[in-house]
Amino acid sequence: MAKEKKVEQITSMDVDFGQWYTDVVKKAELVDYSSVHGCMIIRPYGYAIWENIQKDLDARFKATGHENVYMPMLIPESLLQKEKDHVEGFAPECAWVTVGGQNKLSERLAIRPTSETLFCEHYRNIIQSYRDLPKLYNQWCNVMRWEKTTRPFLRTSEFLWQEGHTMHETAEEAQEETIKMLHVYRDFYRDALAIPAIIGQKTEKEKFAGAEATYTIEPMMHNGYALQGGTSHYFGDGFARSFDITYTGRDNTVKYPHQTSWGVSTRMIGAIIMAHGDDNGLIIPPAVAPIQVVIIPVAQHKEGVLDKAYAIKAELAKTLRVKVDDGEQSTGWKFSQYEMKGVPVRLEIGPRDIENNSCVLVSRVTGEKKFVSLDNIVEEVTAMLKAVHNELIEKAQANLESKTYVATTHEEFLDIAQNKPGFIKAMWCGDVECEDQLKDETGGVKSRCIPFVEDHLSDVCVCCGKKAKHMVVWGRQY
Amino acid sequence: MAKEKKVEQITSMDVDFGQWYTDVVKKAELVDYSSVHGCMIIRPYGYAIWENIQKDLDARFKATGHENVYMPMLIPESLLQKEKDHVEGFAPECAWVTVGGQNKLSERLAIRPTSETLFCEHYRNIIQSYRDLPKLYNQWCNVMRWEKTTRPFLRTSEFLWQEGHTMHETAEEAQEETIKMLHVYRDFYRDALAIPAIIGQKTEKEKFAGAEATYTIEPMMHNGYALQGGTSHYFGDGFARSFDITYTGRDNTVKYPHQTSWGVSTRMIGAIIMAHGDDNGLIIPPAVAPIQVVIIPVAQHKEGVLDKAYAIKAELAKTLRVKVDDGEQSTGWKFSQYEMKGVPVRLEIGPRDIENNSCVLVSRVTGEKKFVSLDNIVEEVTAMLKAVHNELIEKAQANLESKTYVATTHEEFLDIAQNKPGFIKAMWCGDVECEDQLKDETGGVKSRCIPFVEDHLSDVCVCCGKKAKHMVVWGRQY
Numbered sequence: 038m039a040k041e042k043k044v045e046q047i048t049s050m051d052v053d054f055g056q057w058y059t060d061v062v063k064k065a066e067l068v069d070y071s072s073v074h075g076c077m078i079i080r081p082y083g084y085a086i087w088e089n090i091q092k093d094l095d096a097r098f099k100a101t102g103h104e105n106v107y108m109p110m111l112i113p114e115s116l117l118q119k120e121k122d123h124v125e126g127f128a129p130e131c132a133w134v135t136v137g138g139q140n141k142l143s144e145r146l147a148i149r150p151t152s153e154t155l156f157c158e159h160y161r162n163i164i165q166s167y168r169d170l171p172k173l174y175n176q177w178c179n180v181m182r183w184e185k186t187t188r189p190f191l192r193t194s195e196f197l198w199q200e201g202h203t204m205h206e207t208a209e210e211a212q213e214e215t216i217k218m219l220h221v222y223r224d225f226y227r228d229a230l231a232i233p234a235i236i237g238q239k240t241e242k243e244k245f246a247g248a249e250a251t252y253t254i255e256p257m258m259h260n261g262y263a264l265q266g267g268t269s270h271y272f273g274d275g276f277a278r279s280f281d282i283t284y285t286g287r288d289n290t291v292k293y294p295h296q297t298s299w300g301v302s303t304r305m306i307g308a309i310i311m312a313h314g315d316d317n318g319l320i321i322p323p324a325v326a327p328i329q330v331v332i333i334p335v336a337q338h339k340e341g342v343l344d345k346a347y348a349i350k351a352e353l354a355k356t357l358r359v360k361v362d363d364g365e366q367s368t369g370w371k372f373s374q375y376e377m378k379g380v381p382v383r384l385e386i387g388p389r390d391i392e393n394n395s396c397v398l399v400s401r402v403t404g405e406k407k408f409v410s411l412d413n414i415v416e417e418v419t420a421m422l423k424a425v426h427n428e429l430i431e432k433a434q435a436n437l438e439s440k441t442y443v444a445t446t447h448e449e450f451l452d453i454a455q456n457k458p459g460f461i462k463a464m465w466c467g468d469v470e471c472e473d474q475l476k477d478e479t480g481g482v483k484s485r486c487i488p489f490v491e492d493h494l495s496d497v498c499v500c501c502g503k504k505a506k507h508m509v510v511w512g513r514q515y
Numbered sequence: 516m517a518k519e520k521k522v523e524q525i526t527s528m529d530v531d532f533g534q535w536y537t538d539v540v541k542k543a544e545l546v547d548y549s550s551v552h553g554c555m556i557i558r559p560y561g562y563a564i565w566e567n568i569q570k571d572l573d574a575r576f577k578a579t580g581h582e583n584v585y586m587p588m589l590i591p592e593s594l595l596q597k598e599k600d601h602v603e604g605f606a607p608e609c610a611w612v613t614v615g616g617q618n619k620l621s622e623r624l625a626i627r628p629t630s631e632t633l634f635c636e637h638y639r640n641i642i643q644s645y646r647d648l649p650k651l652y653n654q655w656c657n658v659m660r661w662e663k664t665t666r667p668f669l670r671t672s673e674f675l676w677q678e679g680h681t682m683h684e685t686a687e688e689a690q691e692e693t694i695k696m697l698h699v700y701r702d703f704y705r706d707a708l709a710i711p712a713i714i715g716q717k718t719e720k721e722k723f724a725g726a727e728a729t730y731t732i733e734p735m736m737h738n739g740y741a742l743q744g745g746t747s748h749y750f751g752d753g754f755a756r757s758f759d760i761t762y763t764g765r766d767n768t769v770k771y772p773h774q775t776s777w778g779v780s781t782r783m784i785g786a787i788i789m790a791h792g793d794d795n796g797l798i799i800p801p802a803v804a805p806i807q808v809v810i811i812p813v814a815q816h817k818e819g820v821l822d823k824a825y826a827i828k829a830e831l832a833k834t835l836r837v838k839v840d841d842g843e844q845s846t847g848w849k850f851s852q853y854e855m856k857g858v859p860v861r862l863e864i865g866p867r868d869i870e871n872n873s874c875v876l877v878s879r880v881t882g883e884k885k886f887v888s889l890d891n892i893v894e895e896v897t898a899m900l901k902a903v904h905n906e907l908i909e910k911a912q913a914n915l916e917s918k919t920y921v922a923t924t925h926e927e928f929l930d931i932a933q934n935k936p937g938f939i940k941a942m943w944c945g946d947v948e949c950e951d952q953l954k955d956e957t958g959g960v961k962s963r964c965i966p967f968v969e970d971h972l973s974d975v976c977v978c979c980g981k982k983a984k985h986m987v988v989w990g991r992q993y
Contacts, residue, residue, distance in 0.1 A: 069637055072594060073624065074615065076587030078637050081652070084583050105562050109554030110588075110626075110657055110673055111610075116550060132589075133614040134626065137552065137672075138661035139607060146551070148588075148612065148626070159547055159556050174559070179588055179657065183616035194615075195588055 046377065049316050054260045058188070061310055065319045065378050068189045075187040075194030079303070082378065085327035086306055087197065091177065093229050093324065094199065094301070097221050103173045103201060108155040110178070111146040116154045120279040123153060126246020130182045132194070148181040153247065153272075153298060156202040157280035160294075164204060166285050170294060171214075172204040190307035191264070191515045198302035204294040206286070208273065211295035212250075215271040218299040219252045222267040230305065231322040231429035232256045232312045233437055234266060235460070235510055237486030242469045245298075249273040255485045255510070257433075258311035261440040261458030263485050263512040266308055269299035307515070312433050319379025320401050322429055323422040330418055331375045332361040335368055335387030345391050349384065349411070353418060376401060381425040382418060402428040441510075445495045447502075450511075454479035460512045464505035466498035475500055475511065485510045524855065527794050532738045536666070539788055543797045543856050546667045553665040553672030557781070560856065563805035564784055565675065569655065571707050571802065572677065572779070575699050581651045581679060586633040588656070589624040594632045598757040601631060604724020608660045610672070626659040631725065631750075631776055634680040635758035638772075642682060644763050648772060649692075650682040668785035669742070669993045676780035682755075682772045684764070689773035690728075690749050696777040697730045697747040704744060708783065709800040709907035710734045710790045711915055712744060713938070713988055715964030720947045723776075727751040733963045733988070735911075736789035739918040739936030741963050741990040744786055747777035785993070790911050797857025798879050800907055801900040808896055809853045810839040813846055813865030823869050827862065827889070831896060854879060859903040860896060880906040919988075923973045925980075928989075932957035938990045942983035944976035953978055953989065963988045 047060035062068050067083030079087065095105070111134060118124045131147035149155065160172060181195045190196075201218060205211040219236055226232045234256035244251035248270035256266045274293035277283070286292045313320040323329050330353055334346040346361045353359045360380075362371050368385075375383060385397040396414070398407045398421050409417040440459030444450035453461050454475075461482065465471060476483050491508040498505050525538035540546050545561030557565065573583070589612060596602045609625040627633065638650060659673045668674075679696060683689040697714055704710045712734035722729035726748035734744045752771035755761070764770045791798040801807050808831055812824040824839045831837045838858075840849050846863075853861060863875040874892070876885045876899050887895040918937030922928035931939050932953075939960065943949060954961050969986040976983050 069640055071587050071633065072591055072636060073587040073589050073633075074620075076589060078587065078633075079585040081582035081584055084585050087585075088583065104559035105566065106559055107557040107562050107565075107675065109549050109551040109556065110659070111551050111554060113550055130616055132612045132616075132624075134610045135613045136611040136623070138609070138663075142552075145614070146610075155549065155551075155556075158550060162547055181588070185616075197585065 046373070047316070047318065050259065050314070057314075057316075058310060061314055061318055061377075062189045067306070067310075075184050077187075077189045077193050079197075082327055083306060086309070086321065086325055087303055089325040089327065090229070090305060091199075094225055095177070097225060098175050098199075098201065101173075101217065101221060103175045103203075106174045106176055107178070108149075108152050108159065108176060110149055112149055112152075112154055114145045114147065116158060117147055119154060119157075120247050120276050123247035123276075127151065127182075130184070132181050132183050149178075150180055150182045151298075151300070152176060152178075152180075152200055153202065153276060154280075156298075157276050157282060160204055161280055161282045164282055164284050164294060167206055167287050170204060170206045170284060171210065173201075173214075174203065175199055175201040188307075188515075190303055190310070196302050196304065198300050200300040201298060203297045204277075204282070205296070206284075206292075206294065208295045211273075211297050212271050215250070215252060215269045215297045215299070218297070219254060219267075219269040222254050222269070222299075222301060226254060226256060226266060227430065229322065229324040230309055230312075231324075231426050231433065232266075232308060233430060233434045235486065235488050237488035237510070239268070239486055240469075240472060240484045240509070242472050243484060245270045247272065247275060249275065253486050255512075256308055256312060257437045257440060257460060257512075258308070258515070259314065259436060260311070261460075261512070262311075263460065263514045264304065264308050264311070265514060266305065267299070267301035270297060272296040272298070311515075313429050314379070317373070318377030320429065321379040321381065323381045323426050326379070326381055327358060328360045328375070328378070328380045329358045329422055330360075330382045330384055331380045332359065332384045332386065333368055333371050333375075334361065334363060335385055335390075337363055339388045341391060342386065342388060346386050349386065349396070349414060352415060356415065357418065357422075382421050384418065400425055400428070402432070443492075443494055444499055447499055450475065450499050451478060454482045454511075458513070460485065460510050462492060462494060462508060462510055463499035464494050464497060465507050465509040466501055466503045467506040468498075468501070468503075471498055471500035481513050482511050483514060485512050485514070524851070525794070525796065528737065528792070535792075535794075536788060539792055539796055539855075540667045545784070545788075553662050555665075555667045555671050555673075557675075560805055561784060564787070564799065564803055565781055567803040567805065568707070568783060569677075572703055573655070575703060576653050576677075576679065579651075579695065579699060581653045581681075584652045584654055585656070586627075586630050586637065586654060588627055590627055590630075590632055592623045592625065594636060595625055597632060597635075598725050598754050601725035601754075605629065605660075608662070610659050610661050627656075628658055628660045629776075629778070630654060630656075630658075630678055631680065631754060632758075634776075635754050635760060638682055639758055639760045642760055642762050642772060645684055645765050648682060648684045648762060649688065651679075651692075652681065653677055653679045666785075666993075668781055668788070674780050674782065676778050678778040679776060681775045682760070683774070684762075684770075684772065686751065686773045689751075689775050693728070693730060693747045693749040693775045693777070696775070697732060697745075700732050700745040700747070700777075700779060704732060704734060704786075705908065707800065707802040708787055708790075709802075709904050709911065710744075710786060711908060711912045713964065713966050715966035715988070717746075717964055718947075718950060718962045718987070720950050721962060723748045725750065725753060727753065731964050733990075734786055734790060735915045735918060735938060735990075736786070736993070737792065737914060738789070739938070739990070740789075741938065741992045742782065742786050742789070743992060744783065745777070745779035748775060750774040750776070789993075791907050792857070795851070796855030798907065799857040799859065801859045801904050804857070804859055805836060806838045806853070806856070806858045807836045807900055808838075808860045808862055809858045810837065810862045810864060811846055811849050811853075812839065812841060813863055813868075815841055817866045819869060820864065820866060824864050827864065827874070827892060830893060834893065835896065835900075860899050862896065878903055878906070880910070921970075921972055922977055925977055928953065928977050929956060932960045932989075936991070938963065938988050940970060940972060940986055940988055941977035942973050942975060943985050943987040944979055944981045945984040946976075946979070946981075949976055949978035959991050960989050961992060963990050963992070
């Protein structure tokens, strides 16, 4: 009966992946829609995932020497215009404040789409000497980019994110930081979100407005689409020159510092949903799951059952995030409910289990049922959580591998693009014309990145046949 | 020599309290100014205080059953207008977005000055039955109120805060929540910020736009001024009626739920500065201090000194926030620097100390020096931190008591208001005319609150001589 209910609840992912996604975010109570253009309400269960993400990532940033700061949310138009490429990239998608209090403003203020310009203005004030470097700052905040079509977590006008902004004495040091933070993201995706990903450099066409180089982490979703999961930019001294940020070096000459920025956002929750979910709903990786274990009492009206459930909770809660559901709904309803919510491990405890000093653990990924002794319940649950993490990453890795194709000819590329959703590895000459052509011909397959590890597939560009410079991973994206 | 330096650094608080405040926030590197109207940059040291405040308060909110959510930062004008008193209170101080992307918007959007209206819109969607109640939500976010005159932390156009918004079945339950959260704030001020405060109810004139009752926590600053340190509002079912939020009750009839909201902000950092600081700079209460102990190596070039300093740090860092300053500046400069930054305890360690297996601890509040054995350094430092907390609260309590006056006649009230900065306890008839008159006559002394514990000072209003209804605490405010 529980099974039937599940099937009713949401669209199957194979039938309509987009509708499945929409169903899941609503049914799992991650978001609600609002009357505000392109903005979402993140409900407690969704926000708790974000809090767990923040806590984990923030510790990684601090362990690598970064400090948090807070900049204003508004950017005067003249400040945004200081760096030419940057304003061209962002001004078209800004929300503009033109009235403050009762008065029309003399200058428009953009709600920050990103904060490079604000950080630069501040850095100009506080950097004078090489002794002031490096500056390793990060900010957790909301940003806004006016979007026409929106989808919860994946593309919303307002979203929550972190943006690291750092300043360094030398180009080498800044480049090293750029790559280091990309690896922090890669590790976080792998170890906390259980999502493997390709990392590499964006092409000129796809890089960030104002950057010299943009690096990206590109996980694959269940349906073969890519999600740009995070980016890390090397700016050289371009912004420093535009904003006149200088410092006196060790050799007593005046120099420009070198800059980076890097960010990930609530979009990661979209990645979790689409990398791990199934037809029963969400599957949240244990490291960021708001509830890691849900305890469902069976025949809870019987004497001792609820007491035992709460005793087990008390034991587990010392190290884990645990909930007992003693509500009036049926156990079948509860099973479906916490499957929908993607709780990694379910613990069932009833009168017979108590007699046997045991309980049942069920993995959300495999559905495997395991009878375990209550004597070492903490170890058993912890082990199953670890197994869930490993199963998730293996499943995602298998999906990535099975949906990554190699194209050595133009025809092959178009055939794969049309018939096989996934990543395509193919050689590229380095010209934007070929990127544009492939995108047009395929209706949206774009270069994801030049991966750090390139295969040599052939000598020539898959599009124009000229000498190839790089292997590129291509794919459709959210 | 260190003493001389300190005197140079900042204006004395007795000479010019306002300038002292400005000097401290800059010299202690809490904030920087920006080119954005009325917005401040919160620097790492200032933001770290906020992070500690958030962590502590958030745990208190969760322990009382609250969940965090995130609402959009923009409010359509029509939504803001749904509750009449509310829009009158806030619309005049909103920043308005009128252009999104390239297009003029058909409806203006306010950057949230507070989020009652957004929560109500959401509650309308998710509350149907008494089973959906209570809803105990909180949000950590930025808000904006267009201010003419600004001062870091105390009054800025943008500030960071938390706003609790809860919905309940009955008026009694909502009223209980309102008072409960005020006490959470009171406990936090006392136990974490070491700031005693008066709590009570705002008069009709001073209550929040749209509330039935507003409660407040009013700590006293060093100079006798009040700071509205946090508020908790009971809304009755007013917003619920305006937003058509209903639920089916236990008796199967349709009812309006009862609502509260409550908030504290980065303004609390202003309270810390002005309640505890002295002519040497900040004093940060240990519970929220970014650095609780700074270790200053003396004669650090001598063999073993830095090693020992770092060994002590490793020991202390297991439970405390510790920094070793091994920079090239003189120890005198360092002493002044960390006094300015308000680090509660300084630990000095030099060659002779190491020979004696001891070190020196210095309290930031009393300047007391204590030679302690390294054998139980964790206990000694922990004990001194506790002593610092107690000394801070005792000092603040003494300041509050010595600057709280009683006025039983109009003349006495005006005399105190003119000559003795502080709080004035005086009887009041309950009429807004008397509040207005006293404010006008004194150039700004306002009712702070009707405290929960009222003294009976006389039978008549200190202003008009009519029968008194309440004892009110009056004072000038930031």
